[in-house]
Amino acid sequence: MTIAARDLARELSTRVVGQSFAVREVAIALTKRLRGLPTGNILMIGSSGSGKTTLMRAVEDVLSRDQGTKELSTLVRLHANVLGQEAEQGRPGQLVLRALFDQARRDLGDAAGLPRLLDHTRNGIVFIDEVDKIRGRVGSEPNVRGIRAQESLLTLMENESVPFDIPEWAGGQRVELDSRGLLFVAAGAFEGLYESVYDRVTIGDDRGALQPVTVVEDGVVKEELPFRLRDWLRSEDLFDYGMSPQFLSRFEALVLFDDLGEQDLAQILLRAQDSGFNAARRYFESCGVELAISPAAVEKVAAVAARRKRIGARALREVFRQVIRPYELDPAEQAPGGVLMIDAEQVDEALGSGDD
Ligand SMILES: Nc1ncnc2c1ncn2[C@@H]1O[C@H](COP(=O)(O)OP(=O)(O)OP(=O)(O)O)[C@@H](O)[C@H]1O
Ligand SMILES: [Mg+2]
Structure with missing residues (x-):
């Protein structure tokens, strides 16, 4: 073989x-x-x-x-x-x-x-x-x-x-x-x-090693330290x-490993077998309800999760749970046609629009 x-x-x-x-x-x-x-x-x-x-x-x-x-x-x-x-x-x-x-x-x-x-x-x-x-x-x-x-x-x-x-x-x-x-x-x-290496190259033994770069974001000129652990x-x-x-x-x-970006998180929500969405889908299926999610909703969930630092893709589960919780007690009642569609509106309702 x-x-x-x-x-x-x-x-x-x-x-x-x-x-x-x-x-x-x-x-x-x-x-x-x-x-x-x-x-x-x-x-x-x-x-x-x-x-x-x-x-x-x-x-x-x-x-x-x-x-x-x-x-x-x-x-x-x-x-x-x-x-x-x-x-x-x-x-x-x-x-x-x-x-x-x-x-x-x-x-x-x-x-x-x-x-x-x-x-x-x-x-x-x-x-x-x-x-x-x-x-x-x-x-x-x-x-x-x-x-x-x-x-x-x-x-x-x-x-x-x-x-x-x-x-x-x-x-x-x-x-x-x-x-x-x-x-x-x-x-x-x-x-x-991460912190100890960052400190070494900014305020510690190797201070000055990491040079700031100038970036323009939304028309504003800023200085940023482009720190990646892999470089240092x-x-x-x-x-x-x-x-x-x-x-x-x-x-x-x-x-x-790379830190996961919003697009990675969106993929994980949809593709990982153990993601919050796929776990919820199985639960809803057992209640006779098909659970679906729109691309806009996926994007919003991923964006909120990406802002929760330090737990990577685990943030997705927490964020998605918040979105799906109101529908879990009686899925059939929430989805009269047998299909429950989570759209941007439902995400905003659960998380508040704009921020988490
Ligand atoms: N790159 C990835 N691809 C697919 N799913 C991922 C990925 N990263 C994280 N996940 C999802 O997030 C959950 C947690 O990821 P995982 O257990 O692999 O983290 P880890 O890197 O081992 O973290 P820790 O250091 O805390 O153990 C997984 O159950 C999976 O659903
Ligand atoms: Mg692990």
Whole structure:
């Protein structure tokens, strides 16, 4: 079975709006891995609600969809906090390897022999979500769990031989696994990183580095600081955040997510399966009512959501909920013809015209 990076990227893009750089990087890395070729680990950084977990889930779904891809590789997605807990109790890396082993059994079936399960374990794909939760320092305090979790991952990333206890049902013995074949894709919002880098280049050590540009907006001349994290982020900023240099150096690619604009948000409202609109549509359908929304209404909802900073696309759900709430108690009564159309007027009624 051959997988092409372009097809994989296209498929992921049906689920992930925008973020084409991240989608491409991940698609290329996965393609190499599925072909048994070496590829570097990826660290993804993006604000909350920008699509990091959505991308990971999309990959999981694509890879678990048919038996052909399952035969090629095993993927697990873990929350970094769980690794923090494990690092306090057990031997480093056991949890990751065990999760892969168990998933390989699910993917390949009970009949797959131990050598195949171990092969899938040592060459598995490991998604670590919320990796910023295992920062080694919070403020000026050391975070022991975080430090240990980073160390345990490091052990897996660099060691040729890691002990692994095979579960009882498969024999229970201890084996040594070469973990160099693992592919790690980690993601985190790194709350506060944006501000600290901005401060560094405006008022901190590198003040003056960021030069204002003159822009004309509505006939008014203004000075603006064109700050984008991707232009200024250095490894040192992540060390300061509490990620150890050794840990970071095991990631070959650093992928920054874009902040979502109004048009992206409009797309997400309509396309994301778990968007407020699509969830409401399913509820209304269960009440025998078809829910529709006009392009003007979509635009307004997206515009209001875009003004709520720091929660990305999650703002959409809150804003849309406000719009749809008055119709939820008795949908049938609100839609005598069986169709409820949300137009700009209904959005204005719920949110107030002009502003939120
Ligand atoms: N790029 C995107 N494409 C499609 N849907 C998105 C995108 N970004 C966000 N969403 C929607 O917003 C919700 C939250 O996004 P997601 O869980 O991917 O955020 P995140 O980047 O992982 O944020 P956090 O750092 O807070 O975990 C998703 O359920 C999805 O509906
Ligand atoms: Mg997330």
